[in-house]
Amino acid sequence: MTASESPRRSTEALIGYTPQHDTGSKLVIVMVGLPATGKSYVAKKLSRYLNWLQHKTQVFNVGDRRREAASNKSEASPQSLSHATFFDPTSQECVSLRDQLAINTLNELLEWLFNSGGNIGILDATNSTPARRQLVLSHIQKRRRDDLKVLFLESRCSNETLREANIRLKLSGPDYAGKDPEASLADFRLRIVHYEQAYVPLGLAEEKQGLSFVQMTDAGRKMNTHLIRGYILSQIVEYLLNFNLARRQIWLSCNGESMDDREGRIGRYSDLSDRGHQYAAALASFIEDQRQNWHAEPVSGHNPEQSQFCVWTSTWPQAVQTGRLFSSETYDQTHTKMLDDLNAGTMAGLTFEEISKQYPDEYAARRKDKLNYRWPGLGGEGYVDLIVRLRPLIVELERTTDNLVLITHRAVLRILVTYFLGIQRDGLGDVQMPRDTIYCFDIAEILELQTQFQRKRSEDETEHPSYSNSFQELRRSQLRQTPTPSPAQTNGTNTPLQEPRISSLSQYELLLRLRERMFEYNTLLLQVSKLSQAPSPKRSKLEILQRFLRDGQGGAGFPKGMEFNTWEEPEPSKYIVMMNAAAEDDFLTKLVTSVLLPIFHALFGQRWKTGKIIDQRSGLISYSDTKISRVGSILAAALSSALPVLTIFVLNNLHSTTVRIGVTLVFTTLFSFLLAAFSSAKRVEVFAATATFAAVEVVFIGSAINKSA
Known part of the structure; x- marks a missing residue:
């Protein structure tokens, strides 16, 4: 039974690792093509994508094994295995040695695939002849059953400019590093000639055998496929179809700090805090500088006239607000749910501390396996769910030729960064995503750069700095911290955040500066408004303060000069105090305070020490306002009870x-x-009470007259 007639299997995993015993769900990708056609580039990029989809993938490069053999003098001299003559197809000895190196590398691949938990192995070699491809296929079938999937992937390059760039790139490779450039270039061109003599592209022979293969020309410009069946092969082809080599920048950023972020709460809509608005303004200004630099300083690989800058955000308000300051006339803006934050299910709105106390089992399960953990409740997601959701976005990022600014959330950003950096499954949960940080991936032909800028904080900066200071600090700051992951892991370089030239400020930058001043002005207006609504001090309290300041044993001499008259204004409405002030004292309370309280203090207070000493030198004593008010209420009650009785008593004795x-x-x-x-x-109320009191008196007088009559 040929491969084209074999039944389709249902064990192929959509995402994640496949069972060790299931050979039908494993895949060997055999690269095909001449030197300098981008095979290794395609293999590494495809490996990164498949690993990101959680299919454990590894590239096995025959050239690396050849160089290892060259370093072993017992097998061959270094010169013979790197010189162009080693690739002469007419030399049977060299052909046999190259075939043996390919089989040894294939054995490593199969060993890793079946005994080390691998899912997809990529054999990176030229495999440019039907004989070599048949040798590889026969060896795979000999080692394992014929249900192991095999895909031949050929990379071709018809663009002479691109081909020449690839050839010259080889001069810095391990075969020619440190050697004479002209001699190395001539040697490599001769190597290509040897390969071209025996090269046979994929085609009719593979079709007759019922083999699955893909022919890709100029990194996705043209595709030819045969017998592409199953989920994994379909995803590989879709990914390869969207390759492009246009030079572009992809900027990734978290949303600015939200109110929930400040409290450590997860998984729900939230508006930006003041600090978040600061970051949004700085981000828009920084990207605008980069856009102008991109158009002003063309580099090889991109056409600045055709490159657009687009802003993509999630649909959550904290991300939308972070991208709101980008000019709609300059940046195409899109809000997509693919960039939405991880759905926290029933844990939405909680802090991790609250989760650890209220749901300790869930907290422990997440810490144990962050990658495969899924938040409980309706709609709850995990990192694997995020990968599935973001897969179409990754394909779109590979397809687009525009420069992109993606504003999303920390969990989503972690998944995107791990894709671009090629971080393996085990390290995904450990990637740190510092806030107020932006990552830039400069996509070139075979180049990926990672850059990061962070807000520079001065030593005396508070936790929530003022808008203008923070904005200017961010505009002037330079990246001084090592990003996570480190450049050693990513082959990245750090790019400083540059100070714009004042003479070339754009209208947009001037608008941002004006926004700073307006923000400060509006803040001041709000403060004045709140102060004007504050209650004035009680007159009695003001009088006490004034007496204290005049007292030679009290506050005399403080304050001095013009400030001495600060509290001399007798009208309380001229003053504002930042505290809750009670209503002005009534007459009875003033009577208690000014007359009865001094008498009480002189007779009993000093002896019983009922008052609180405020100032020992001046003898300023404080009594509780509550107690004074209570005494006043008692006196008022007694007086209100005694007055009607006294009235009746007097009227009763008059005839x-x-x-x-x-x-x-x-x-x-x-x-x-x-x-x-x-x-x-x-x-x-006074009129009604008085009328009632008078009516009672009139009734009493009338009763007395009738009685006397």
Whole structure:
């Protein structure tokens, strides 16, 4: 039965590692092509993508094994295995040695695939003749059953400019490093000639055998496929179809700090904090500088006139607000749910400390296996779910020729960064994503650079710096910290955040500066508004302060000069205090404070030490306002009870109706005065109470007249 007739298997994993015993779900990719056609570039990039999809993939390069053999003098001299003559197809000895190196490398691949938990192995070699390809295929079938999937992937290059660039790139490779460039270039061109003599591209012979293969020309410009079946092969072809070699930059950033971020809460919508707005302004300004530099300083590999800058954000408000300051006239803006934060399920809105206390089992499970853990509850996601969600986005990033700024969330950013850096499965959960950080990946033909900038904080900067200071510090800062992962892991370089030239400020930058000043001005207005709403001090408290400042044993001499008159204004409304002020004291409370309290303190307070000493030298003593108010309330209650009784007693001892009416007038007036003085009653309330009191007196007088008659 040929491969084209074999039944389709259902064991192929959509994502993640496959069972060790399931050979039908494993795959060997055999690279095919002449030297300098981009085989190794395609193999490494494809390996990075498949590893990111959690299919354990590794590239086995025959050239590396050849150089290892060259370093072993017992096998061959270094000169013979790197010189062009070693690749002469007419030399049977050299052909046999190259075939043996290929088989040895293939054995390593199969050993790793079946005994070390591998999923996909890539044999990176020229495999440019039908005989070599048949040798590889036969060896695979000999080692294992024929249900092991094999894909031949040929990389061809018809673009002479690109081909020449690849050839010259080889001069810095391990075969020619440190050697004469002209001699090395001539040797490598001769090597290509030897390969071309025997080269046979994939085609009719492989079709007759029912083999799966892909022919890719100029890194995805043209594709020819045969018998591509199954999920993995389809995903590989889709990825290869979207290759492009256009020079472009991809900037990745977390959203600015949100209110939830400040409290450590996860998984829900939140607006930006003041610090988040600072970062949003600095990010827009920084990217604008980079955009202008990109167009002003063309480099090889890109056309600045055709390159656009686009901003993609998640649909969450903290990300949308972070990207809001990008000019819509300059940047195409898109909001996509693919960049939304990890759905935390029932844990949304909690801090990790709260999760550890309320759900200790979930907290422990996540710490044990962060990659495969999924938040519980409706819609809860894990990192594997994020990878599935972001797969179409990765394909789009490979397809686009525009420069992109992606504003997303920490978990999503971690997944994207691990893709570009090629971080393996085991290290995904340990990648640190510092806030206020942006990563730049400069995609060139065979070059990926990682850059990062961080806000520079001065030693005396507070936790939440002012807007203008933070903005200017960020504009002037340079990257001084090693990014995570380190440049040693990523072959990255650090790029400083440059200070713009004042003479060439754009309208956009001027607008940002104006925004700083308006922000400070509006903040000041809000502060003045809040101060104007604050209550004025009580007159009694102000008088105490004024007496204390005038007292020679108290505050005399402080403050001095013009400041001495600061508290001399007698009108309390001229002052503002930042505390809750009670209502102004009524007459009875003032009577207690100014008359009764000094008498009480002189007779009993000093002896019993009931007051609180404020200033020992001046003898300033404080009594509780609550207690004073309580004494005033007791006196008011006693007076309000005694006055009606006293009125009735006096009227009862008078026999003249005229005199009784006169006394009623006096007591009614006294009642009205005391009610107005000792209470906070309104005028209508005073009038109603007085009328009621007078009515009672009139009823009493009428009863007395009837009784005497």
